[in-house]
Amino acid sequence: MATRFFGYEKTVVQFRDLTDDGVNFYVNKFKPPDKAGAYGIQDDFGCLFISRIVGDYYNIVGLPLVKC
Numbered sequence: 001m002a003t004r005f006f007g008y009e010k011t012v013v014q015f016r017d018l019t020d021d022g023v024n025f026y027v028n029k030f031k032p033p034d035k036a037g038a039y040g041i042q043d044d045f046g047c048l049f050i051s052r053i054v055g056d057y058y059n060i061v062g063l064p065l066v067k068c
Contacts, residue, residue, distance in 0.1 A: 009064035011055030013041075018049060036062075 032038040
């Protein structure tokens with residue numbers, strides 16, 4: 001029988017104050033509806049929305065590598 005690992009990782013993301021123009025640019029260029037949370041931190045522009053991260057960056061992307 002295969003070994004299974006279970007757990008979770010919590011990461012807090014704090015956003016900057018956003019302008020309508022900035023959000024509209026991001027929506028039109030990066031098509032966020034296909035992303036969980038409607039933004040991609042790994043996108044060229046998505047990371048500019050963020051002022052602070054508490055936790056694992058890779059958890060935001062989708063796989064908490066710190067726990068692997």
